[in-house]
Amino acid sequence: MKEGTRVHKDLEDEVHVTVRIDIATKEDAFGLRLWNIVQGLRTLRDTGLTRELEVWGFVDGNLVNGIIDGLSSVHPDPEFERELRRSRELQPNIADYFPPRKPGNEGASQVYLTDVKTRGKRTTANAASLRPAKVQLFLYHRFLSDMAADKLDYLRVFRRYNLDPDEPFSDSFLAQMANLHDEEFFDASETETDLDGDFAAPPLSGASDSSQSTFTQQQQQQQLSSSGRFDSQRSSPPRQPDLIKYGTLRELVPLLVAELRQTFPHGPDSVGRLLSVEYRYQLDGSLIDTRIFPMDDRALDIYLEHTMGWWQGKREPRGVSIEDAWKCSTCEFSESCTWRKGMDEDRLRSVRRRLEMKRESNG
Structure with a gap:
């Protein structure tokens, strides 16, 4: 997992430069997550590619979050999609994969999701290994589509994390974020100039934690101090602290919604329905296979209904399929697993029956 994390970080560094941000409250921490999404969406619009974009969604009332490894405006396989669309004439249910677009959206650009998996050997993944990645991307596609359609209830998300949407961000957090986005944090018509021309940041409070934010290479050069950290006193046109915008989570949500609307102008139709999984070699990150x-909404619904049935206590647990039995070798509960014991007993009874039938036929 450490090697896999390194590969993901290397890929992210190709698009973003990580900047360290001090945070003092849990609202700061979540605000940073929202700002990272905003920055990721802007990078996607500017460059056609972004990585590590966080999404949220609800499954049977349960909040689920995930991070999409890659979003790109480059179509992964145009010919494959054309073949799938042509097959709609022969298989009407193929329309579930590519439902008709709304009038006026034909030919509009789309964004495509990619998940990155690392492998310790230069071997391609089998169907059993691909299945979890498919479900993961199905979920991410649904969550992102709902966010693009402005269907996500952010206040409900805040309640789930026990966040106060009206709690002001800490002074230190606001100062650091304002250094990056001062044109958005302040009313440009209400400015003052002090004698030394330094940024008139709000007073800094003692930060108790730190996290990270991501920005493009160009933004990094403009906004980092020589120490590699934000310089809250860097030279820039001073602003009035009381004119700060986006001072709370509630105030930040409209900005995120606007960025989503700009990135996905046709809502869910702007999210491409072809998904891809990249398998990369752990040692050097080189591509093994794609x-x-x-996207298959029906398959996702069936999977979720089956899985949530167990989580909600509506059905008994079931063992993995035979093709997935290799996972038992790393399961910490394998020694006490009643499913494995039952399978072993069934195999033993089957062998005994065959031996008895063989003896009777020879007798």
């Missing part, structure tokens, strides 16, 4: 498949 699997491409269409």
